Amino acid sequence: MTRPSGGRRWFFWAAFAVATMLIAGVVSSFASSSPDGLDSATLRGCEIVETGAGEELRGECIAQHAQEHPLTSSPLADYAVEGRDGTGGAAGVVGVLVTVLVAGGVFWAIARSRARPKSSVGE
Template sequence: MTTTTKRNTGFLLAFLAVALVLAGVVSYFADPNPDGLDHATQTGCQVVTSDQGESLQGTCIAQNAKAHPLAGSPLADYAVDGNESTTGLAGVIGVVVTVTLAGGLFWLLRRRPTT
């Protein structure tokens, strides 16, 4: 391994570690309020929480939103089986899936040195 390769690997590992800490730990401190898009689509409605879950009362764009077709999937809403205390684990899985998928795709797309 050349010095340059070692330096490169070290940097990439550090970058990965930062992403894992952000998704795995810092994510617990994220603001749970609706983001700008959701806020805009919910303007005119009030979110009412009942035994059936959350519903929107009033008149707003978000009332047209359909439930996600994969809403019951194991990692839906960044939690393992809907357990909100597992957000960090879901985040770590997300980072691993994304780096594998994206890294794999970019590795296949890359230019090879012509010999």
């Protein structure tokens, strides 16, 4: 079995990176902002009412017991950069980059630890 050449490997990773960034940056901007299935299920039995203080839930539903997530005020919360409309693509690209960096760092650390020769105890 032949191994792929270095050029082919780099071409694969470059094409993979371009495709990933296109999906994260462009396709994600077409995602629906409507509630997904989980949101819809947790709101079953409640009604969202606009008040002077904002939206309020009335009725009996699972969402009545929901609490704010600790990262609600983080820069990439709600799939947007600092809550600004139209920044979902940028948030997607940043999310992909962070995920690749963290996963790459973990895999690199594992590979390095396995590549080290094990010392014999008691020699």
